[in-house]
Amino acid sequence: MNILFYIICVILFLLILVIVSKIIKLKNIEYKNKEIFSNKKILTVYYSNGGNTKNVAEKLHSIVSGDLKEIELTEKYPKNIFKMSKLVRKQIREGYLPQIEKIDISDYDIIFTASPIWNSSISLPMEYFLKNNNFENKVLIPIFTYSGGAFKKKVWNEFKDLTNAKEIKKHLFMFENGIFLVKEQIINWLNNL
């Protein structure tokens, strides 16, 4: 019994040590201006219904610069989240994609796309954007925000199938608005692209 208690304490201590050292490392992280971004025209496009993805996209934009554009719907979703979720489920069932205002992407080499996860998939407005633009000569870099039930591999495969991008870089999944050290988490991901 005593030995078991001792072992559990040691494991807990080691776990805390690992977490604290990761946080310290993240807190001191610096953005390495990556070669892939130099002399490139960068666009960050986001869709956000509740503000989480907007927050993440704005933080990303403050790091990588370039332009920031929001996907806007021609017809807005209801403000009430229950009505909105019901409508989204109906649209998914019927295979309907909500129309969005046109965004001109012709100027850009690298496009970050930030979208919430809806019903274990890419949000419908972002799906519309991906399906209805030509990414032939572009590099796409997706970011998703979610609240717990994101099927990362499924979403990744869906994303790849939706576009004709020249290249797609590894995604970032950010829990809702990231909870804490959002900017540092983004920098860590960018440094490892």
Ligand SMILES: Cc1cc2nc3c(=O)[nH]c(=O)nc-3n(C[C@H](O)[C@H](O)[C@H](O)COP(=O)(O)O)c2cc1C
């Ligand atoms: C209609 C709807 C469906 C959602 N489905 C999922 C889901 O399947 N899995 C998940 O992890 N989060 C899901 N969420 C939560 C959002 O992905 C999460 O809160 C996201 O950060 C919202 O971004 P936003 O505030 O920019 O709209 C859903 C949210 C909504 C509104």
